[in-house]
Amino acid sequence: MKAPARVFTRTFGAVSERLRRRRKLVLVAAAILLPVFLLSAVVVNFCAHDIAAAKEELTGTEYLRRAWSMVSACDARQPAARWDAVPFGAGATPLPRLDTMGQALEVELARIPVQSETCGHIRVFLRQIADDTGLTLDARPASYHLMALVVTDLPALSGRGADLDRAFGADPQSAHGRTALLFNAGLLRDALQAVSASVADASRSGDGGVQVAMALPAERLSESVRRYAEAAGSAPVGWDGKDSLVGARGLVRELRGATDGLWVVSINQLERLLATRIAWARLTLWGTLAGAAVLAVLAIVALVWYDLYAQREEVMQLNDSLRQSNEELERFAYICSHDMQEPVRMMSLYAEMLLEDAASRLDETDRRHVDFIIRNSRVMKTMISDILRFSRVGRDPVQFSVVDCETILRDVLAEFSHEIERRNARVTFSSLPSFRTNPTLVRLLFQNLIGNALKFQNGVKPPEIAVSAHETDKAWRFEVRDNGIGIDERYRDEVFAIFRRLHTRDEFPGNGIGLSTCRKFLGLVGGTIDFVSTPGEGATFFFVLPEARPAA
Numbered sequence: 255m256k257a258p259a260r261v262f263t264r265t266f267g268a269v270s271e272r273l274r275r276r277r278k279l280v281l282v283a284a285a286i287l288l289p290v291f292l293l294s295a296v297v298v299n300f301c302a303h304d305i306a307a308a309k310e311e312l313t314g315t316e317y318l319r320r321a322w323s324m325v326s327a328c329d330a331r332q333p334a335a336r337w338d339a340v341p342f343g344a345g346a347t348p349l350p351r352l353d354t355m356g357q358a359l360e361v362e363l364a365r366i367p368v369q370s371e372t373c374g375h376i377r378v379f380l381r382q383i384a385d386d387t388g389l390t391l392d393a394r395p396a397s398y399h400l401m402a403l404v405v406t407d408l409p410a411l412s413g414r415g416a417d418l419d420r421a422f423g424a425d426p427q428s429a430h431g432r433t434a435l436l437f438n439a440g441l442l443r444d445a446l447q448a449v450s451a452s453v454a455d456a457s458r459s460g461d462g463g464v465q466v467a468m469a470l471p472a473e474r475l476s477e478s479v480r481r482y483a484e485a486a487g488s489a490p491v492g493w494d495g496k497d498s499l500v501g502a503r504g505l506v507r508e509l510r511g512a513t514d515g516l517w518v519v520s521i522n523q524l525e526r527l528l529a530t531r532i533a534w535a536r537l538t539l540w541g542t543l544a545g546a547a548v549l550a551v552l553a554i555v556a557l558v559w560y561d562l563y564a565q566r567e568e569v570m571q572l573n574d575s576l577r578q579s580n581e582e583l584e585r586f587a588y589i590c591s592h593d594m595q596e597p598v599r600m601m602s603l604y605a606e607m608l609l610e611d612a613a614s615r616l617d618e619t620d621r622r623h624v625d626f627i628i629r630n631s632r633v634m635k636t637m638i639s640d641i642l643r644f645s646r647v648g649r650d651p652v653q654f655s656v657v658d659c660e661t662i663l664r665d666v667l668a669e670f671s672h673e674i675e676r677r678n679a680r681v682t683f684s685s686l687p688s689f690r691t692n693p694t695l696v697r698l699l700f701q702n703l704i705g706n707a708l709k710f711q712n713g714v715k716p717p718e719i720a721v722s723a724h725e726t727d728k729a730w731r732f733e734v735r736d737n738g739i740g741i742d743e744r745y746r747d748e749v750f751a752i753f754r755r756l757h758t759r760d761e762f763p764g765n766g767i768g769l770s771t772c773r774k775f776l777g778l779v780g781g782t783i784d785f786v787s788t789p790g791e792g793a794t795f796f797f798v799l800p801e802a803r804p805a806a
Contacts, residue, residue: 283553294546301539307388308532309347311397314387315525316346317356318404321380322521324359325409326514328373329416334363352386355379373416377409394531396459400524403452408517411445411479415513418442419506446479449516456523464523471519475512481505602631654802657693659732660686663721666700673708683721687730690802695775699732699783702768703795707736710793729781729800737792741785749785772797 320337327334337360342348359379362372384390384405392398418438453472457465605627609616616624660683667674667681674681681704700721707719715737723732741749750773773783780800787793 283557287550287553290549291546294542297542298539301535301542304535305532305539307392308528308535310387311389311392312343312525312528312532313346313349314383314389315404315521315528316342317349317352317383317387318380318521320356321359321376321383322404322409322517324356324363325373325376325380325412326510328363328376329412330510331416334360336360349386352383355382373413377413380405380409394459394527396456396464397524397527397531399452399456399459400464400520400527403449403456403520404517404524407445407449407452408513408520411442411449411475412510412513414438414442414445415506415509442479446476450476453516456520463526467519467523468516471512471516475509475516478505478509478512481508598631602628605631654690654692656688657691657696658686658688659696659723659730660688662693662696663700666697666704669701670704670708677708677711677717679708679717679719681719681721684723686721686723686732687725689730689799691799692775692779692802695779695781696799698775699772699797700734702772703734706768706795707734707738710736710738712739726798729798731796731798733794733796735792735794740789740791741787741793742789743785743787746785750783 320339323339324334324337337353337356356379359372359376362375365372384401389397389401389405392401418441421434421438450472453468457468605624609621609624609628613621663683663686673679704719704721708717711717718737720735721732722735723730725731750769769783776783776797776799779802781798783795783797785793785795
C-alpha cells in the first residue's frame with residue numbers, strides 16, 4: 255500500500271505545483287466558468303421545477319377525466335361508472351386526498367334519485383382537483399384557457415343544459431314553465447359565450463394545433479346550443495304535445511354529446527401541451543448540462559494545451575540552456591585537460607631527470623619524495639586522459655555498423671592477456687551476436703567490465719569471468735559475471751558517478767570514470783547499464799544495447 259500512496263502523493267504534488275505555477279490561468283478559467291456554471295445551475299433548477307410541475311398537472315388531468323365522467327353521468331341523470339373505472343396513465347401519481355373525495359362523491363351518486371346539489375359538488379370537485387395539482391397556477395395562455403374550459407366553462411355549460419332539460423320536464427305551457435324555459439335558455443347562451451371566449455383565447459395562444467383540433471368540436475357545440483336554445487324559446491308557442499317534447503329531448507342528447515366531445519378535445523390538447531412542455535424542459539435541461547460540460551471540457555483542454563505549450567517552451571529554453579552549458583563544460587574540460595597535459599608532463603619529466611642526475615646527492619627521504627611526485631604526476635596524467643575521453647563522448651555523431659561482438663571480446667581479452675595469465679584467471683563466453691551498433695561502444699564496455707572484474711579481486715581465489723548475451727525485444731542484453739569482492743547495492747548511484755570511488759587507490763588503482771563513460775555512451779544510443787551483486791560473492795553487470803536501424 256505504500257507504493258500507491260507514494261505515487262498518489264507525487265502525482266498530487268506535481269499537479270499542485272503546476273496549478274501554483276499556472277494560478278493566473280486557473281483563475282481566469284474559473285472566472286469564465288463560474289458564471290456559466292451558476293447560470294447553468296439556475297436553468298437546470300428551473301427546468302427541474304417546471305418538469306415536476308407539469309407532471310403534477312398531468313396527474314391532475316387524469317383526475318379530471320374521472321371527475322368528468324361523474325359530471326356527465328350526473329347531468330344526464332344516469333348511473334355513474336365507478337371512480338376507478340377510468341384508468342390512470344403511466345406517468346400519473348395517485349393523490350390519496352383526491353381519491354378519498356372521489357370515492358365519497360361516488361357514494362353520493364349511487365343514491366336514487368340523484369340530488370341536483372350532488373352535481374354541484376362534483377363541479378366543485380373539478381375546481382379542487384385543479385387547485386391541488388397546480389393547474390390553476392399555470393400562467394401559460396393556452397394551458398390556462400384550456401384548463402378554464404375543462405374545469406369551469408364546459409362543466410357550467412353542461413349544468414345549464416341539464417337545468418334546461420329539467421325545465422322541459424316541467425309544464426312548459428304554464429307561465430312559470432315558460433319563464434323557466436326562457437331563463438334557462440338565456441343562461442345556456444351565457445355559458446356558451448363563456449365557452450366560446452375561452453376557445454377563442456386558447457386558439458389565439460400561438461399553438462396552431464389547439465386551433466385546428468378545437469375548431470370543429472366548438473362549431474358543433476355552438477350549433478347544438480343554438481338549436482337547443484331556439485327550441486326552448488319556441489316550445490310554448492308551437493307546442494304540439496308529445497312529438498315536440500321528444501324532439502327537444504333529442505336536442506338535449508345532441509348538446510350533451512357536443513359538450514362531451516369538446517371537453518375530451520380540450521383535455522387532450524391540455525395534456526399534449528403539458529407533455530410538450532416536459533419534453534422542451536428536458537431538452538433545455540440536458541442541453542444546458544451538455545453545454546456546460548462542453549465548456550468545461552474546452553476550458554480544461556485549453557488549460558492543458560496552454561500548460562503543455564508553456565512546459566514545451568520551458569523545456570526548450572532549458573534544453574537550449576543545458577545544451578549551451580554542456581558545450582561550455584565540455585569545451586572547458588577539453589581545454590583544461592589539454593592545457594594541463596604539458597605541465598604535468600614537464601613535472602614528471604623533470605622529476606625523473608632530478609632522480610637520475612642527482613641520485614648520488616639524494617638520501618632515501620629525498621628519493622621517496624621524488625618518487626611520490628612522479629607517481630602522482632602519472633596519476634594526474636591518467637586522469638587528464640580519462641577526462642578527455644569522457645568529454646569527447648557525444649561530441650561527434652554516433653556511427654553504426656554491423657559489429658561482431660565475439661571478435662571484439664577476443665581482442666579485448668588479448669589486451670588483458672598478461673593480466674589474465676598473472677592472475678591465473680579463467681574467462682568463458684558463449685556465442686556472442688553480430689548486430690548493428692557502435693563498435694567503439696562495445697569495445698569500451700568490454701574493456702571496462704572485464705578490467706574491473708580482473709581488478710576487484712581479493713587475491714584468495716583465481717578470477718572467474720563469464721560473458722553471455724541473449725536477445726530481448728529488438729535489443730541484446732549482455733551479462734558480465736565475476737567472482738570478485740562484489741558491491742553493496744546501496745552504492746549503486748556512486749558506482750556510476752564520475753570520479754566516485756568506493757576504495758582507495760592503494761587498495762585498487764583507477765580514477766572512477768570508466769563506468770560513468772560507459773553509461774554516458776550507452777545513453778546516446780538508447781541503452782542502459784546496471785548490476786546485481788552481493789558483497790563478497792561477486793557481481794553481475796548487464797547492459798542492454800538496442801539494435802540500430804539502417805539509415806533509409
